[in-house]
Amino acid sequence: GAVVSQHPSRVICKSGTSVKIECRSLDFQATTMFWYRQFPKQSLMLMATSNEGSKATYEQGVEKDKFLINHASLTLSTLTVTSAHPEDSSFYICSAKTIWDEQFFGPGTRLTVL
Amino acid sequence: DAKTTQPPSMDCAEGRAANLPCNHSTISGNEYVYWYRQIHSQGPQYIIHGLKNNETNEMASLIITEDRKSSTLILPHATLRDTAVYYCIVRVGDMRFGAGTRLTVKP
Numbered sequence: 001g002a003v004v005s006q007h008p009s010r011v012i013c014k015s016g017t018s019v020k021i022e023c024r025s026l027d028f029q030a031t032t033m034f035w036y037r038q039f040p041k042q043s044l045m046l047m048a049t050s051n052e053g054s055k056a057t058y059e060q061g062v063e064k065d066k067f068l069i070n071h072a073s074l075t076l077s078t079l080t081v082t083s084a085h086p087e088d089s090s091f092y093i094c095s096a097k098t099i100w101d102e103q104f105f106g107p108g109t110r111l112t113v114l
Numbered sequence: 115d116a117k118t119t120q121p122p123s124m125d126c127a128e129g130r131a132a133n134l135p136c137n138h139s140t141i142s143g144n145e146y147v148y149w150y151r152q153i154h155s156q157g158p159q160y161i162i163h164g165l166k167n168n169e170t171n172e173m174a175s176l177i178i179t180e181d182r183k184s185s186t187l188i189l190p191h192a193t194l195r196d197t198a199v200y201y202c203i204v205r206v207g208d209m210r211f212g213a214g215t216r217l218t219v220k221p
Contacts, residue, residue, distance in 0.1 A: 004157075034208065043201070044158065044211040093157050095209065103209050105150075105157035 002028045004096050006106035013084055014114055020080045021109045023094030029074035030096035034103070035067070038091040050077045084113045118202045123216040126196075132189040134215050136202030139183045145206045147178060149187045151198040152214070158201065161187065192219045 003026040013019050023033055031052050036044040048069050050056040056069035066088075068080040077096075081088055089112050095105040119137040126132040138147065146165050150158040162169055162176045164185075169176045175188040189196055201214040 006157075036211075043213050044152075046208060046210055049208060091155070095157075102160070104160060107157045108155070110155070 002026075002096070002098055002102070002104045004094065004104050004106040006092075006094055006109050008109060009107065010110040010112070012112045012114065015085050016083055018080055018082045019084055019111060020078055021092055021094075021111075023077045023079070023096070023106055025075045025096040025104075028096070028098050030077075030098065031074060032097040033071055033077040034095045034097070035069060035077075035079050036093045036095070038093060038108075044093060047079075081111065084111070086113045089113045118204060118212050120200075120202055120212065120215045122213065123218070125218050125220055126189075126192045128194060128219055128221050129191055132187075132192040132196065132217055132219070134187040134189075134200050134202075134217065135184065136186070137184045138202070138204045141182050141204050142206075145204045147176065147182075147185050148203045148205060148209070149174070149176065149200065150203065150209075150211075151196075151200045153195075153198045158211075161200075192217075194219050194221065 005024045007022045033050045035047045038044045047062045048056045048058045050069050050071040052071050058064045071077040091108050093108040095103050097103045146163050148163040149161040152158045162174050164176045178185045197219045199214040199216050201211050
């Protein structure tokens with residue numbers, strides 16, 4: 001299957017700082033990428049859908065000014081958690097959709113905000 | 115998207131077939147059935163998907179009932195490494211996850 005990478009795999013930051021997470025489709029072009037968040041012992045929750053060259057579409061209850069998404073190319077989307085607080089600590093997972101409508105997931109980024 | 119219902123947990127003996135059920139009684143005609151699994155602290159891994167017909171690949175088989183209201187994922191010879199949370203998703207657009215089934219393969 002197609003490969004999606006995320007960087008970094010884990011990050012620890014101080015409260016109030018911003019953190020950027022990168023999501024790359026390594027061997028295919030993805031017009032659409034998705035960002036999910038997963039809290040311990042819970043399922044993945046879709047945060048936003050990102051289309052290359054246009055603004056992201058956020059799910060209800062997800063603050064667009066806090067979770068900035070940029071999808072500047074067909075192989076890269078970034079999620080920036082601005083002014084992170086301990087309650088933003090979570091496992092963030094991206095996925096990318098191929099032209100055949102298959103969706104592949106990245107390995108996830110564990111964010112810990114102190 | 116249609117909702118799915120899966121048992122919260124299942125056990126399976128190593129080497130035996132694991133049969134994971136999924137109910138999707140409100141599925142619409144153009145929605146596919148997808149199965150993913152998530153091993154602890156990793157991203158979801160694609161397993162298989164289908165629309166109407168049964169499907170098989172190197173990982174698993176997918177059996178979809180004729181009325182498409184339910185399906186079963188079959189891992190023919192479960193190993194300890196198959197211990198994971200298995201998600202059944204019906205979709206035509208976004209991939210949205212339910213609670214899944216936590217499969218534990220025991221020696």
